[in-house]
Ligand SMILES: NC(=O)c1ccc[n+]([C@@H]2O[C@H](COP(=O)([O-])OP(=O)(O)OC[C@H]3O[C@@H](n4cnc5c(N)ncnc54)[C@H](O)[C@@H]3O)[C@@H](O)[C@H]2O)c1
């Protein structure tokens with residue numbers, strides 16, 4: 001049977017396969033999990049609906065899940081973040097399976113770089129359409145869009161109708177409502193039948209986790225959820241070291257502007273902000289930080305960054321990067337006040353960190369495409385600013401996102417979280433759970449050899465003195481790393 | 482009535498007072514708490530037995546507690562860490578009170594630099610001797626020695642006798658037993674009467690907190706305890722940024738050896754280890770790290786440090802610093818294998834991180850005092866190593882410990898923790914508690930102005946979007962900063 005898919009061009013598969021092969025070498029955690037679990041097939045019977053940026057690294061994750069026994073359908077969680085070659089390679093499948101662009105034998109993928117919002121939500125809808133069954137029994141999510149679709153679907157099916165969008169609703173929410181309207185028209189019980197079969201969701205990022213805790217508080221969460229983001233080997237690695245790598249990479253690929261000597265403002269000094277500031281400082285920029293949390297603000301100060309309010313430094317900033325997971329952090333007013341040719345980018349999850357809609361409404365403003373995902377916005381007075389990825393996450397829109405090694409940590413956490421939720425439903429009731437610390441430590445352990453790092457082993461009497469087991473876990477749960 | 486005391490020399494008081502005055506300027510948190518609370522006197526009625534390094538910064542803490550209404554008796558928590566001038570100034574008291582070295586009007590202090598172990602435990606015993614009452618009703622502790630004395634006192638009084646030291650017991654434990662033997666001989670119910678009156682202890686450091694959790698697990702903890710160490714504004718600031726400052730300072734004052742270009746090994750990459758490694762790297766050293774926890778090991782690798790086993794790099798290391806809170810991290814065998822004139826120091830809490838007893842037992846080894854707290858140990862083959870502060874924490878033994886600004890955070894946490902435990906006994910039952918996050922954020926907030934840091938304020942709609950209050954707290958409890 002043909003592999004369902006919607007990607008840019010299957011003939012890109014061989015190029016994608018080369019990238020995947022090199023990424024496998026840089027993802028020792030995932031490869032170790034394949035080795036450990038291929039025989040026992042812990043994910044046999046799992047039908048995973050996956051929604052994560054469809055990158056080369058995600059291809060290695062997908063093929064790991066398949067190697068562990070899962071069936072998978074995949075969409076990207078952002079309209080710009082797909083690597084078209086990787087997507088093609090996953091559909092065609094690894095060479096052992098003998099698939100070709102003409103006769104693909106891999107995994108169904110619905111993703112390409114540069115989707116419209118309508119296409120994006122159609123693709124998300126596709127990962128919930130499984131032949132002969134009501135839908136997936138697991139979700140693997142990044143930002144919570146897949147989880148949102150199921151929850152809204154159930155809600156509107158129960159209400160008997162999908163509401164119309166309100167005045168204040170975003171463009172994107174309109175599209176979500178449209179997508180669900182079509183679904184309900186076609187089958188008014190589709191998500192209602194599907195939801196009880198879903199054993200759980202594993203969520204990748206801060207923003208998605210935030211939505212999950214909100215649903216938990218509101219009592220509307222429909223199934224167990226694993227907060228993968230707050231595994232130490234995820235948030236303290238991917239968010240920080242990943243962005244340290246990919247922020248400057250995105251800026252360079254997009255603009256080729258020298259960063260050294262420039263003044264850069266980083267909005268937010270959380271995990272992503274810390275890596276972003278270090279990234280820019282490493283290039284010789286003078287880095288200023290904005291924060292709302294006094295603890296993070298004091299950390300920024302102690303790390304040697306000036307802590308400012310954005311409105312006070314508009315005329316100094318050559319580069320402004322928002323990393324907050326908040327909305328309207330860079331307003332249309334801020335954008336207009338920036339100096340000529342200032343570069344503005346977002347490395348948070350959603351595009352509402354920068355008020356793009358407000359910018360478009362500025363009277364007389366003109367938008368010029370320099371190249372895809374790089375736009376100059378010129379104001380009536382003649383000065384202009386450069387916006388990256390139309391305000392969406394620039395490390396994925398303008399570059400290739402986080403590199404393999406850091407994603408090997410995050411995706412090992414994901415894989416282990418999928419195994420936990422799928423195989424131990426009794427231990428994880430409906431609610432949001434953290435990955436147990438011994439699994440977190442295990443993921444770190446899988447990545448030391450590749451870096452030549454040699455771990456010291458506690459003696460028995462040292463371990464007793466510290467009150468821990470020689471094999472760990474080594475820290476109390478409140479420990480902050 | 483004369484102020485009880487045992488310090489080096491009261492005539493040092495004016496010099497200490499100058500230092501205290503400058504420190505007050507660098508401790509905006511404590512000074513803000515004085516301003517906020519002097520009128521309401523929340524600590525009126527508190528009798529605090531304090532055991533923290535008797536430094537200039539501690540002097541500001543002590544006088545803050547007094548300004549808030551407390552009565553205080555103080556000892557140092559380490560034989561080398563007292564600043565004799567600061568101790569004298571605290572006994573004499575601030576100038577407003579008109580005290581003089583001849584007629585001191587300040588606070589009872591029992592501490593001087595270079596105590597013997599016997600003297601150290603006598604001083605600790607002194608903070609529990611209050612005229613006319615059974616003892617203190619609060620403890621402020623650093624490392625848990627004061628807390629230990631009460632718990633062991635109660636235990637041995639109940640048993641009716643103090644046991645003799647065993648073969649394997651440390652020199653220090655023998656002294657503790659001796660101290661308690663004298664106490665029991667004098668009054669067999671002294672600690673038994675005192676303990677029920679103690680409303681709680683606030684504990685400063687990792688090692689002391691560790692002891693508290695052990696007592697909690699064992700069910701032997703006698704009163705509520707506040708884990709001040711794990712306040713973010715403590716462990717992520719004092720342990721890290723404090724040691725970043727004071728490690729290099731201690732090395733310089735002790736040895737005047739150029740750090741740049743040398744190879745330094747940092748054992749442990751926790752909060753103290755991270756600051757220590759950064760401190761040495763900042764001086765141009767090549768820094769190697771040892772770790773037992775794979776997560777911290779991977780952090781060290783991602784921060785660009787080679788992760789090694791100590792035994793593999795003995796011949797490369799010019800400087801070895803242990804930061805683990807563990808014991809026997811640098812063994813006598815390690816010490817003998819080090820290159821000629823290698824410098825060895827401990828910045829953890831207790832002296833057992835370096836096996837000094839084992840070193841002294843090496844046949845033919847010779848100890849030469851270069852100056853106080855700096856000793857050369859020469860092996861029979863002629864090569865020698867330099868040991869700082871006889872294996873005790875070198876930043877306090879060889880320098881003046883953490884600087885005021887970072888201690889203003891820790892000690893604001895301490896002061897607030899004292900107020901919490903003393904004024905809200907119903908909210909904190911016997912057990913170990915963390916400082917509530919809003920108080921942690923408050924302490925950070927008190928330190929921003931002095932650095933010229935300007936905090937951004939969330940709009941109401943941003944706060945709603947994030948699901949937080951405009952005034953905080955801003956992060957979930959599991960957040961790691
Ligand atoms: N681009 C990527 O590859 C990538 C990777 C990981 C996470 N993310 C996303 O990045 C965002 C941040 O994630 P994080 O883990 O750093 O979260 P975080 O909570 O650790 O950090 C966000 C910080 O922004 C601050 N903040 C909030 N509103 C602000 C405002 N209006 N002005 C200034 N500062 C403000 C918060 O106090 C916080 O310290 C999330 O949306 C997350 O999903 C993106």
Ligand SMILES: NC(=O)c1ccc[n+]([C@@H]2O[C@H](COP(=O)([O-])OP(=O)(O)OC[C@H]3O[C@@H](n4cnc5c(N)ncnc54)[C@H](O)[C@@H]3O)[C@@H](O)[C@H]2O)c1
Nearest residue numbers: 686687688749751752753772773774805806807828829830
């Ligand atoms: N000198 C100072 O001014 C000062 C200040 C704060 C804390 N401290 C003390 O420093 C010590 C460390 O505190 P922390 O907050 O960094 O604790 P931490 O738990 O954050 O860090 C200690 C690290 O050492 C590692 N470790 C344990 N045993 C080891 C071994 N045998 N070899 C290599 N690594 C090992 C642990 O895995 C951990 O990561 C404690 O004793 C604490 O009380 C001293």
